[in-house]
Amino acid sequence: MHLSSTRAAPRRSKPARLPVLAALVLALLVLVASPATDASPLSTARFLRNLPDAPSTVPFLSRANAAALRVGAWLTSPVDGAAFRYQRALTGGSGAFQFDLTCDAPAGTPSTGLGVCATAEKALQRAAARLASEWAFRRTVRVAVSLFLPKPDSATTLGVANPSARFPVRHRDDKAVYLYPTALLKQGDWPEIDKGQVEWPSYDILAQFNSARDWWVADAGAPIAQTQRDLELVMTHELLHGLGLGDDTLMATPVTSQTPLRLAPLWDSTPASVQPPPMDTPSQLTWAGDDFYRFTAPSIWNRFTVLDGRPVAARTAPLAAAFTRLTQSGKLTSTSTSGRTEGNVRYAAVDVLNALLADKPSEALMADLGKLATTPGALVFDAAAWPPSAARVSGVPRIQLETAAAYSAGTSLVHLAASASADGPDFLMTGRVRTGTDFNATIGALRAPASGIGPLAKAMVTALGYTPRPAAGKSVQYTEFAKHADLLPEALREPSATRAVPGAPDDAAAGSTSQAKSVPGSSGDKADGTQKASSPTSAAAGSRGSVKVWTAILVLAVMAIASS
Secondary structure: OOOOOOOOOOOOOOOOOEEEEEOEEEOOOOOOOOEEEEEEEOOOOOOOOOOOOOOOOOOOOOOHHHHOOOOOOHOOOOOOOOEEEEEEEEOOOOOOOOEEEEEEEEOOOOOOOOOHHHHHHHHHHHHHHHHHHHHHHHOOOOEEEEEEOOOOEEEEEEEEEOOEEEEEEEEEOOOOOEEEEEEHHHHOHHHHHHHOOOOOOOOHHHEEEEEEOOEOOOOOOOOOOOOOOOHHHHHHHHHHHHHHOOOOOOOOOEEEOOOOOOEOEEEEOOOOOOOOOOOOOOOOOEEEEOOOOOOOEEHHHHEEEEEOOEEHHHHHHHHHHHHHHHHHOOOOOOOOOOOOOOOOOEEHHHHHHHHHHHOOHHHHHHHHHHHHHOOOOOOEEEOOOOOOHHHHOOOOOOEOOOOOOOOOEEEEEEEOOHHHHOOOHHHHHEEEEEEEOOOHHHHHHHOOOOOOOOOOHHHHHHHHHHEEOOOOOOOOOOOOOOOEEEHHHOOOOOOOOOOOEEEEOOHOEEOOOOOOOOOOOOOOOEOOOOEOOOOOOOOOOOHHHHHHHHHHHHHHOOEEEOOO
16 A cells, blocks of 8 residues: 555555465555554555456546556665665574664665664664564564665555465365465464475565654654654564455455445455465456456454454355356356356456446345445454364454544555554554654553553454463463364375474564675666566565565555554
C-alpha cells in the first residue's frame, strides 16, 4: 500500500490486492506517515496490478489508476548517488529471529556509524525480543529487512511487511483447507518438515522501512518529538503482521468504486497443479492477478473470523459456487489453451468479477459483505475456534475487529477495533498510531504488558498456533498441529536426506553474525527490469540473495500505517 503523509489522496476504487500465499495475503504491511498532529491508520490494503480496463459499464479500477497505486517505485534507485549501503546479518529474541538487514543511508551520512542504520539494527533486535518474550519458537523465523531510500513520490512511506509465502493445510475437524504463513508452518510438528519435504522460501517475512523518515528510538538520549515515530513500535507491529495476525483472504478485495461497497475474496492466479504456489512477484502474481483460476482458500486467520454471527468462510462460500455455476453455464469463457482439470482452467479476472457483479445473488452477497464491513461490532475474532490452541485461550471473549463506519482498505477488518482497544493495553495492534508516541511510555501509561503486546493481541497470535512462552522454570509445550491437521501432499516434495531442515532458535547465536559494511550507491542500476543487488534500494541482503525475494515484496497485501 502506498501511503502519503501529506494527506492521503482519495483512494480510487481498488480491487485491492492481498497476496502472498506462497507469498499470500500478504500482508505488505505498509506504514505511512501523517501530519504530526494526526493519528495514522495501520492498514493492509491490496493493490491491483496490471488489470486490464473493464468495460465502461462497470466501475472497475482502470489500468491508469492501477498504475498510480503500484508500489514498485519504492524499490527504484534513489536520485542520490552518494548513498551508502549497510548490510548485516543478525539474530534477535535469543535466536528466535534471524535477520538479513540492508540499510541505505542518505548522502552525508558518515560511512562509519551510519546513524539510522545502527539505530534500526538495535530497534529490530528489541522488537524481536518483545515477541520472543511472549512466544517460544520451535524453529527460527528468517526475516529480510530493508531500510530503503524512497523516490520523491514515496518519501512519506514508513514501511511494509508481510509473510513471504503460505502453505495449504487441511484441518481434520471441519475438513477445510487453510493457508498457513511460512513462519507459523515452521512451528509445526509435522514429520514432513523433518524429512525435508517442505520447500521453504528464502525468508519467512519480508519487511521494508523508509530510512529517510524522522525515526526515534528509546536510546536516542532525548524525548520523542511530536513529529517523530517510534521505530521500535512500528517494527514490533509489523513483525506481528508477518507472523499472520490480520491475514485475511476472504474479504480482501474491494470490487468497485461505486457505493455500496462490495467486497470479495482473493483469487488464485496460478493453477492448482502448481504446488507449492510460487512467490508473488510483479511479473507473476500468485493471488489477485490478471488470471483467475479459483477463489483463494481461507487463511488460518479466517478460521477465527466471524461476521454478524456466522463464520466469514461460510458467508463467502456461495461466491465460489457462483463462479462454478457461471463457468458451467457458458457465461464465462476460458482463456486456457491446456490443462482443463478443475482448478487449472484460466479465466480473465476482469471477466469473472464483472460476471459476478452482473449475477444478482452474487452482487447482493458482495454488497452485504461491504455493509457488514462498515457496521461497528459486526466482525469478531473467536480465539477458541481451533482445537490445538483453544485451551490456551480459554476465557478470552470474542475480540472485536475494526469495522468503522468509514471503510479503509487495509485498516478495516485486520486490526483490533480502535473504539474498543486504542486507549487500553492492546493499543499496539489497533489500526491507528500517533506521531510523538513513545512506545515504552505508552506501555506504562496504558498498563500494557512489558512487551507492549496486549492480552487480546497475544490471544490472537496464540490462537493461530504459536506457543506461549511458559513461566520461568517451566518447560515449553509446543502446539501439536499434527494431531489436528495435515499438510496437503500435493504441496510437498519427495523426502531428501540432504535437504536442510530449519534450525531451532537454540541453533542461532544471539547478536550479529556477520560484519557490517557500507558501500557507495549508484542510481539506475537495473538488469532486465530487475534491480541488481548493488542498487542502493534493492532490498535483501547479502549471501541469501535478494533481488528475487524483494521483488516479491511488491505483492499486494499491505498492513500499513497510513495517513487518514
